[in-house]
Amino acid sequence: MPEPILELAGLTKVYPGGLRALDNVDLTIRKGEIFALLGPNGAGKTTLIGAVCGLVTPSSGSIRAFGHDLSGDWRQARKRIGLVPQELATDMFEPVRRAVAFSRGLFGLPPNPARIEEILRSLSLWDKRDERIMALSGGMKRRVLIAKALAHEPDLLFLDEPTAGVDVELRKGMWQLIDQMRARGVTVILTTHYIEEAEEMADRVGVIRNGRLLMVDEKSAMMARLGRTEAHITLAEPLAAIPPALAQFPIEIEQGGLGLCYRGGDGTGKGKEEVAALTKALTFAGIDYTGIDVRESSLEDIFVSVLGEDAVPHETTSESEPV
Amino acid sequence: MHFSVRSAWSIFIREIMRALRTVFQSIIAPVLTTSLYFIVFGAAIGARMPDLGGVDYGAFIIPGLLMLTLLGETTSNASFGIYMPRFTGTIYELLSAPVGVGETLAGFVGAAAVKSLILAAIILLTARLFVDYSIAHPVLAVIYIVLVAASFSLFGFILGVWADNFEKLGIIPLLFLTPLTFLGGTFYSIDMLPEPWDTIALFNPIVYLVSGLRWTFYGSADVDIWISFAITLGFLATCIAIIATIFKTGWRLRA
Ligand SMILES: Nc1ncnc2c1ncn2[C@@H]1O[C@H](COP(=O)(O)OP(=O)(O)OP(=O)(O)O)[C@@H](O)[C@H]1O
Numbered sequence: 001m002p003e004p005i006l007e008l009a010g011l012t013k014v015y016p017g018g019l020r021a022l023d024n025v026d027l028t029i030r031k032g033e034i035f036a037l038l039g040p041n042g043a044g045k046t047t048l049i050g051a052v053c054g055l056v057t058p059s060s061g062s063i064r065a066f067g068h069d070l071s072g073d074w075r076q077a078r079k080r081i082g083l084v085p086q087e088l089a090t091d092m093f094e095p096v097r098r099a100v101a102f103s104r105g106l107f108g109l110p111p112n113p114a115r116i117e118e119i120l121r122s123l124s125l126w127d128k129r130d131e132r133i134m135a136l137s138g139g140m141k142r143r144v145l146i147a148k149a150l151a152h153e154p155d156l157l158f159l160d161e162p163t164a165g166v167d168v169e170l171r172k173g174m175w176q177l178i179d180q181m182r183a184r185g186v187t188v189i190l191t192t193h194y195i196e197e198a199e200e201m202a203d204r205v206g207v208i209r210n211g212r213l214l215m216v217d218e219k220s221a222m223m224a225r226l227g228r229t230e231a232h233i234t235l236a237e238p239l240a241a242i243p244p245a246l247a248q249f250p251i252e253i254e255q256g257g258l259g260l261c262y263r264g265g266d267g268t269g270k271g272k273e274e275v276a277a278l279t280k281a282l283t284f285a286g287i288d289y290t291g292i293d294v295r296e297s298s299l300e301d302i303f304v305s306v307l308g309e310d311a312v313p314h315e316t317t318s319e320s321e322p323v
Numbered sequence: 324m325h326f327s328v329r330s331a332w333s334i335f336i337r338e339i340m341r342a343l344r345t346v347f348q349s350i351i352a353p354v355l356t357t358s359l360y361f362i363v364f365g366a367a368i369g370a371r372m373p374d375l376g377g378v379d380y381g382a383f384i385i386p387g388l389l390m391l392t393l394l395g396e397t398t399s400n401a402s403f404g405i406y407m408p409r410f411t412g413t414i415y416e417l418l419s420a421p422v423g424v425g426e427t428l429a430g431f432v433g434a435a436a437v438k439s440l441i442l443a444a445i446i447l448l449t450a451r452l453f454v455d456y457s458i459a460h461p462v463l464a465v466i467y468i469v470l471v472a473a474s475f476s477l478f479g480f481i482l483g484v485w486a487d488n489f490e491k492l493g494i495i496p497l498l499f500l501t502p503l504t505f506l507g508g509t510f511y512s513i514d515m516l517p518e519p520w521d522t523i524a525l526f527n528p529i530v531y532l533v534s535g536l537r538w539t540f541y542g543s544a545d546v547d548i549w550i551s552f553a554i555t556l557g558f559l560a561t562c563i564a565i566i567a568t569i570f571k572t573g574w575r576l577r578a
């Protein structure tokens with residue numbers, strides 16, 4: 001297993017007023033991975049990031065980054081951590097390039113115009129380099145914040161909802177950027193409401209709710225463990241009972257005998273194979289059918305099953321299929 | 324103790340750049356107010372005033388006037404410098420960076436202090452247009468102005484961290500600083516006050532600041548110069564201690 005880059009142990013944050021935003025969170029992030037933190041509004045995602053980045057004082061628990069304990073040796077760790085906040089907060093009067101150069105200097109690095117140019121170009125901001133930030137669109141402003149976070153070449157990057165308010169094309173661009181980060185060996189921790197996004201990019205996914213980390217797993221393992229294939233087969237003639245020849249399949253009769261429903265598999269494609277076998281068995285048994293609808297469950301379905309239906313943020317249900 | 328010169332310098336330059344955006348206003352305002360004070364107090368009223376401690380009234384009010392503008396501007400400059408990032412959320416960058424109290428103070432307070440020194444120079448040059456004066460102890464005067472500018476930049480910084488709305492930000496200068504400065508011997512010598520007000524005046528810390536600066540200008544003042552220096556240094560040290568505590572606990576900075 002690659003070395004841990006960030007280790008949270010028993011991390012708890014109780015805000016003044018008593019709200020428990022983080023509840024005994026244990027989490028280890030490995031070097032070079034892309035980790036997606038998923039959870040509904042108010043789950044504690046931003047608080048978790050804030051605790052690591054020095055914006056939130058933890059109530060208890062410990063944070064180690066790059067082997068440094070943050071309560072003591074925070075400077076060494078902070079130098080290597082970048083943060084793109086959820087809110088668009090930056091000096092709006094400042095020109096883009098100067099804002100990015102400032103961030104680099106703030107982290108104690110010598111000026112490097114070539115590196116700044118490279119970052120601005122990779123974010124398609126080079127043409128806007130001398131523009132005041134307030135004259136940019138929302139998506140561009142967000143990219144300026146990303147450029148600022150990359151200016152000191154961090155090894156660990158936090159992206160708090162990097163694609164909120166970003167159009168489809170830019171979102172794809174963001175994914176590419178994260179791929180570039182991955183290629184450079186940068187560890188990325190991102191939060192998102194778009195499950196599609198976690199599914200697309202993350203190596204591992206953590207699901208958080210009410211400050212508790214409910215589940216952390218490899219994306220593929222999570223999908224294998226909780227993933228399902230669902231197939232609906234429309235029959236030509238109604239069926240009264242499942243014939244013994246098909247008893248080996250996990251199927252049920254639906255629509256008063258006019259349909260068969262298959263639920264099985266494990267998210268690795270095994271379900272599809274089984275559906276194919278099922279159709280052959282149907283033909284062999286002389287049962288005619290007029291349609292098949294096969295669907296693999298997505299991370300979103302898993303999310304729903306872990307959190308319960310009402311927990312899925314609106315963005316995901318209404319925008320899970322953009323374009 | 325760690326100190327990153329680059330980090331501090333970045334903050335300092337950015338603060339200076341921010342000030343340059345409003346440079347016209349920053350110059351024209353003190354020139355205008357100083358001129359007004361000199362026309363009213365120096366020319367109109369001063370002509371009917373006797374010399375104070377051997378100093379012509381027009382010249383006598385220069386240190387007080389300088390202090391009046393310096394305290395107000397420095398405090399509001401420094402308090403806005405840190406309040407605005409808190410208000411707009413841009414403070415996240417500072418908090419997430421490997422910078423501590425040293426770099427932050429050197430950057431924010433250093434910039435506020437430099438702005439104040441430029442302001443002081445502008446006021447003194449404007450005063451020249453109205454009154455002929457000479458400074459008895461120029462080196463001490465500069466040191467004293469630097470000390471006061473640094474102290475009130477720190478004070479403004481504390482104010483900007485403490486305030487959680489614009490009203491609180493404005494209320495301290497309005498309710499405390501301005502009255503205390505006006506009552507602090509800006510336009511008069513405190514021995515012109517009748518008993519018991521001359522004794523009460525000695526509880527006003529601004530009296531010592533104005534008096535100290537006046538001493539560096541004319542070699543005589545209401546209170547001993549060393550008492551003035553000691554009080555200024557004491558104020559400076561208190562502000563530093565408060566700010567160190569703020570950073571250590573994260574009070575009003577971190578959630
Ligand atoms: N400064 C604060 N003071 C008090 N409570 C806070 C503060 N910041 C956040 N909270 C509360 O802590 C909880 C977690 O908030 P947090 O911002 O971490 O959620 P989140 O998972 O990032 O949500 P979202 O998806 O909406 O960004 C919320 O109930 C929120 O109201």
Ligand SMILES: [Mg+2]
Pocket residue numbers: 045046047086160
């Ligand atoms: Mg959040």
